[in-house]
Structures are given as structure tokens and as C-alpha cells.
Amino acid sequence: MNTTYPASAMAKFTQKTAYPRKELETRIVHIGFGAFHRGHQAVYNDLTNQLTGDYWGIFEINLFGGNALTDALAQQEHLFSVIEKSAQNTTSRLVRTLTGAIHTPKDGIQAAIEKLVEPQVKIISLTITEKGYCSDPRSRKLDLANPLIAHDLKNPRAPQSAIGLIVEGLRLRREKGLNPLSVLSCDNIPENGALTKTAILDFAAQLDGDLAQWIEQNITFPNTMVDRIVPAMTPEQFTAIEKEIGYADPCGVVCEAFRQWIIEDNFAAGRPEWDKAEAMFVADVLPYEEMKLRMLNGSHSFLAYNGGLAGYEFIYQCMEDAVFRKAARHLMLQEQAKSLSPHLAVDVNQYAALLIERFSNPNIKHKTGQIAMDGSQKLPQRAIDPYLTLQQRGIKGRALATLIAGWLHYVIQEITQGRDVADPLNNEFKAVIKADAPRWQQALSLLNIQSIFGNLAADNSDFIHDVQDAFTSIETHGITSTVEKLIK
Numbered sequence: 253m254n255t256t257y258p259a260s261a262m263a264k265f266t267q268k269t270a271y272p273r274k275e276l277e278t279r280i281v282h283i284g285f286g287a288f289h290r291g292h293q294a295v296y297n298d299l300t301n302q303l304t305g306d307y308w309g310i311f312e313i314n315l316f317g318g319n320a321l322t323d324a325l326a327q328q329e330h331l332f333s334v335i336e337k338s339a340q341n342t343t344s345r346l347v348r349t350l351t352g353a354i355h356t357p358k359d360g361i362q363a364a365i366e367k368l369v370e371p372q373v374k375i376i377s378l379t380i381t382e383k384g385y386c387s388d389p390r391s392r393k394l395d396l397a398n399p400l401i402a403h404d405l406k407n408p409r410a411p412q413s414a415i416g417l418i419v420e421g422l423r424l425r426r427e428k429g430l431n432p433l434s435v436l437s438c439d440n441i442p443e444n445g446a447l448t449k450t451a452i453l454d455f456a457a458q459l460d461g462d463l464a465q466w467i468e469q470n471i472t473f474p475n476t477m478v479d480r481i482v483p484a485m486t487p488e489q490f491t492a493i494e495k496e497i498g499y500a501d502p503c504g505v506v507c508e509a510f511r512q513w514i515i516e517d518n519f520a521a522g523r524p525e526w527d528k529a530e531a532m533f534v535a536d537v538l539p540y541e542e543m544k545l546r547m548l549n550g551s552h553s554f555l556a557y558n559g560g561l562a563g564y565e566f567i568y569q570c571m572e573d574a575v576f577r578k579a580a581r582h583l584m585l586q587e588q589a590k591s592l593s594p595h596l597a598v599d600v601n602q603y604a605a606l607l608i609e610r611f612s613n614p615n616i617k618h619k620t621g622q623i624a625m626d627g628s629q630k631l632p633q634r635a636i637d638p639y640l641t642l643q644q645r646g647i648k649g650r651a652l653a654t655l656i657a658g659w660l661h662y663v664i665q666e667i668t669q670g671r672d673v674a675d676p677l678n679n680e681f682k683a684v685i686k687a688d689a690p691r692w693q694q695a696l697s698l699l700n701i702q703s704i705f706g707n708l709a710a711d712n713s714d715f716i717h718d719v720q721d722a723f724t725s726i727e728t729h730g731i732t733s734t735v736e737k738l739i740k
């Protein structure tokens with residue numbers, strides 16, 4: 253078994269920081285040590301340490317998944333590789349900024365609570381997926397009926413959810429008179445800081461009104477826009493790492509070369525100068541995140557469902573099909589861009605061209621099936637809200653309706669063929685879809701799910717009509733011909 257990072261691999265990295273790791277201080281505790289965090293925040297932080305000489309260490313907590321990742325990390329001094337691939341070039345980077353990692357099902361939740369309560373911690377950051385916030389995507393309030401939240405409200409000293417864990421950590425920090433800190437969401441959610449704040453305050457208020465008030469007065473929740481395509485690892489991708497550094501690093505990721513991070517500059521106890529590594533601190537993230545969530549993530553979901561129905565396994569394959577490539581550009585510029593708030597200081601034509609280029613990168617094997625996951629948590633911000641804005645502006649959102657129709661077909665197909673959908677609402681989907689009902693009735697039962705669609709099925713006949721048009725067209729004319737109609 254290794255106890256150090258293999259020296260032969262160490263010699264092969266094309267990018268490696270050189271600051272003294274023994275001077276790292278754990279000032280960030282991160283919850284959600286997944287692929288994205290490794291390819292994004294950890295890279296920014298590592299570069300910033302090098303460029304500033306101020307050594308912010310990150311301690312990692314995983315609440316879910318297996319312990320293989322954190323065990324492997326401990327065997328290699330908490331070092332890991334990030335292989336960055338554009339269509340033309342490959343860079344191999346060693347990331348040296350982690351101070352430790354735990355997996356709470358194995359190491360116990362107390363170890364995580366203790367970390368949050370270390371006096372020098374200044375930031376708790378999060379990449380826990382949209383569903384990790386246990387909030388209703390429509391109302392954006394904490395879902396008190398969520399099983400993890402219900403458990404944590406009964407057992408607040410031994411929480412299972414990220415929200416329960418953070419509140420317990422903050423309770424103890426308050427009790428011990430420790431410095432305030434910031435909670436930094438890095439998930440793809442509109443106003444992710446504001447949503448996190450609501451979830452934490454809703455939870456704390458159930459337990460102790462004074463604690464909720466203290467949190468509101470002392471803790472800040474900056475909003476962020478995060479962007480870098482970091483697909484889930486596959487055996488093929490581990491081989492790609494091995495090709496670069498001669499070692500199939502089990503903690504490594506392969507991602508695109510592009511990265512972007514826009515952060516609301518509102519930190520209670522200081523922050524790294526991530527801008528030195530090309531992050532941007534701004535007063536208001538909203539215009540950027542709206543553009544990204546709608547133009548990038550909305551198009552991703554369009555391709556995930558409709559490209560998936562057309563048989564494409566990867567996003568770059570959708571881009572090789574002229575119909576899907578043009579439809580994605582149409583969705584970006586003719587619909588999503590027209591749904592954005594005014595005062596956006598970005599050229600949307602250039603932004604769309606860059607997105608098409610990034611999606612087309614054949615070195616990034618991003619599965620349509622991965623992006624299709626957790627659709628109930630993604631559709632509101634990626635498709636429904638922009639559709640409704642366009643409607644108010646007198647513009648038809650036909651591509652957005654086709655995105656939603658693609659999702660309906662995808663869910664119905666999975667459930668009626670006896671498979672589970674990777675979505676927190678899987679059981680609800682199973683309960684509402686009647687196997688012998690006509691297809692459109694099955695679709696309507698999904699469109700009636702309040703936490704995704706609110707009252708649209710009853711109140712917005714134009715919306716339902718547009719979705720039905722697209723849904724029926726996919727059923728009768730097929731996916732390619734339906735998508736082709738959008739660009740004619």
C-alpha cells in the first residue's frame with residue numbers, strides 16, 4: 253500500500269505548486285469531496301496559496317458515498333491529480349492544498365463536528381449537489397418532511413444532513429465564543445448563498461430561535477457562480493490519467509481546461525485571494541449565475557434528455573450532430589439569453605460560441621445520463637423560470653418546452669420500464685405514473701408535481717400546451733425531427 257504519492261508520477265506533472273505544505277492551516281472545511289470540488293475550488297486554492305504565500309488548507313468531509321476515496325487520499329498524503337484537457341492540449345496538475353479528509357459513515361459524525369468547531373476555521377464550503385440542501389426547489393424553503401432533516405431535527409447532536417451538521421457546528425461555535433465564519437455554497441443553484449442561508453435559518457429556528465438570530469447576525473452566505481465541466485470518473489478516464497503521469501490516481505479527475513468562479517465578496521472572517529488565480533469577486537453574482545445556469549446548464553439538460561433520447565451517450569457526440577448543435581445554440585441565444593435580467597455586462601453571442609466550443613471538446617467524456625440525474629432539482633432554474641420570463645416578455649419558449657418534454661419522456665420511459673430514476677423524487681414518480689394510462693396522462697401526472705411545477709398545470713394553459721406539443725411531436729415524429737423543427 254502507498255503512504256506517499258508515487259515519486260515516478262510526481263516527476264511527471266506539468267504543473268505543480270511548490271509552497272511549504274507543512275505551513276497549511278485548515279481555514280476551510282469543505283463538505284462534498286466530489287469530482288467538481290477537486291477540479292475547481294481545490295485548484296483555485298492551491299494556485300492562490302502559491303501566488304500569495306498565505307497558506308489556506310482545506311479539510312474534506314464526505315457525508316455520503318463510499319469511503320474508498322478518502323481512504324485512498326490518506327494513502328497518498330492527501331495529494332491528488334487534476335488532468336485538464338482542451339480539444340488541443342493536456343495539462344497535468346498536482347493539487348497540494350488538502351490537510352485531511354473524512355467519510356462520516358466510517359469516521360463518525362463527531363469528527364466532522366469537531367472540525368467545524370476548530371477556532372481557526374473561516375469558511376465552510378459546500379458542493380453537495382442540488383438535493384443536498386433538502387429544500388423545495390419551487391418555494392426554496394427547507395423541506396421539513398425531508399427524511400434527513402426530520403432525522404436531524406430529532407437528533408440535532410448527531411446529524412446526517414449537511415444542513416444539520418452546519419447548524420450543530422455553528423451552535424457549538426456560538427457556545428464557545430468562537431469567531432464567526434462564512435458558509436460558501438458552490439452548487440449550481442440560483443442565489444445559492446441565499447438558499448443555503450434560508451435552509452440553515454429554517455433548521456435552526458426549529459430548534460432554538462436565539463441560535464437562528466445569532467446565525468443571521470454573524471454568519472455570511474456569499475452567492476457564487478461556479479463553472480468547470482468535471483465529469484464523473486470512469487475506468488477510461490483513470491487510464492487517461494495513467495497515460496499522463498504513469499499512475500491511475502484513484503483520487504484524480506479529468507476535466508476541461510476552462511474554469512470560472514464568480515463570488516460575492518461578503519466574507520465574515522476573511523478569505524483567500526482567489527482572484528489571484530483568476531476568480532472574480534463582485535458585489536452581485538446574480539447576472540452571471542443566471543446567464544450560466546440558463547445558457548450552459550439549461551442547454552446541458554436539453555442535450556441530456558433529448559440527446560439521450562436520440563441515443564447519444566456523451567455531450568460532445570450531440571455536438572457532432574448538426575441538428576442538436578444548432579438547436580443548442582438556438583436555445584442559448586433565442587430563448588435563454590432573452591430571458592436574462594437586464595444589465596448583464598457579457599456578450600451573449602461570444603458566451604454561446606464558447607459554450608458550443610466547450611461542449612464539442614471530444615476529450616471530455618461527459619455522459620448525458622449523468623447530467624440527466626436529479627432533474628426535479630434542476631428543471632425550475634434551467635427551464636421553467638426562463639420559460640415563464642419569456643412568456644411575460646411575449647416570446648415563445650419552444651426549445652424550453654422541448655427540454656421539459658424530453659425530461660417527461662425520459663422519466664416515463666425509465667419508470668414504465670421498471671427502472672429507478674436517479675432523482676430524490678423517484679418514489680413520487682413511481683407513485684404518480686400509472687403504467688396503463690395514456691402517455692400524455694402520465695406526463696400530466698408529472699406536470700402536477702408541485703415542488704417542481706407549482707400550479708402551472710392548472711394555471712398556465714399556454715405552458716401546458718407548448719409542452720404537450722413538444723411531447724406529442726417526440727412521440728409521433730421522433731426526437732430528431734422534433735428538435736429539427738426548432739431550428740427551421
Ligand code: NAI
Nearest residue numbers: 284285286287288316379380381382384439440480481482
Ligand atoms: P459527485 O457525485 O462527484 O460528488 C457529489 C458530492 O456530493 C459527494 O461528495 C457526495 O458525498 C455529496 N452529496 C451527495 N448527496 C448529498 C447530500 N444529500 N448531502 C450532502 N452531501 C451530498 O458530483 P460533482 O461532480 O462533484 O458535482 C457536485 C455538484 O457540484 C453538482 O451537483 C453541482 O451543483 C456542482 N457543480 C458540478 C460541476 C461538474 O461539472 N461536475 C460543475 C459546476 C458545479
Ligand code: CS2
Nearest residue numbers: 440478479480481549552623
Ligand atoms: C451539469 C453541470 O451535471 C449537470 O447538471 O449541467 O454539472 C455542468 O457540467 C457544470 O455546471 C459546468 O460548470
